[in-house]
Amino acid sequence: MKIGIADTTFARANMGAAAADEIRRHTSIRIERYTVPGLKDLPVACKKLIEERGCDLVMALGMPGGAEKDKVCAHEASQGLQLAMLMTNRHIIEVFVHEDEAKDDKELAWLLEQRTREHAVNAVKLLLYPKELERDAGTGQRQGFSDVGPARQ
Numbered sequence: 001m002k003i004g005i006a007d008t009t010f011a012r013a014n015m016g017a018a019a020a021d022e023i024r025r026h027t028s029i030r031i032e033r034y035t036v037p038g039l040k041d042l043p044v045a046c047k048k049l050i051e052e053r054g055c056d057l058v059m060a061l062g063m064p065g066g067a068e069k070d071k072v073c074a075h076e077a078s079q080g081l082q083l084a085m086l087m088t089n090r091h092i093i094e095v096f097v098h099e100d101e102a103k104d105d106k107e108l109a110w111l112l113e114q115r116t117r118e119h120a121v122n123a124v125k126l127l128l129y130p131k132e133l134e135r136d137a138g139t140g141q142r143q144g145f146s147d148v149g150p151a152r153q
């Protein structure tokens with residue numbers, strides 16, 4: 001089995017390195033890396049990781065900038081990723097950290113790493129330990145910022 005990691009040079013932290021490090025903390029599964037310039041290059045990178053490099057699941061890591069054109073770009077990339085999932089019948093875990101989610105550079109650096117690491121754990125569970133995700137169903141998990149917990153009546 002293999003996990004693919006596609007990331008971008010546009011992002012302002014090395015999300016791919018964080019994902020690979022986190023995956024290695026949980027499993028010795030093989031990892032394939034593929035770095036592209038930006039978000040819109042991710043769908044084909046993920047599809048190639050699945051079809052040409054034999055990945056069973058891929059993480060798509062990217063950082064939409066704060067401008068309106070960046071948000072449009074992120075939406076287009078996201079649609080491409082959905083299509084790639086349906087074309088390949090494999091999960092592609094989309095890990096996008098919007099630059100304007102963070103109040104400053106320090107928080108942005110933390111969020112880029114934290115969300116990536118938490119989704120890397122999700123990727124490992126989805127592929128190898130799906131029952132662990134089932135145990136967390138409906139518990140209001142969030143990646144990066146704090147979990148919100150289940151809704152109460």
Ligand SMILES: Cc1nc2c(=O)[nH]c(=O)nc-2n(C[C@H](O)[C@H](O)[C@H](O)CO)c1C
Nearest residue numbers: 010037038039040063064065069070073
């Ligand atoms: C406007 C824009 N915004 C972003 C962004 O917010 N985040 C990102 O990772 N990449 C962006 N890009 C670059 C495109 O996704 C893509 O890399 C180029 O158009 C080359 O295919 C573009 C062109």
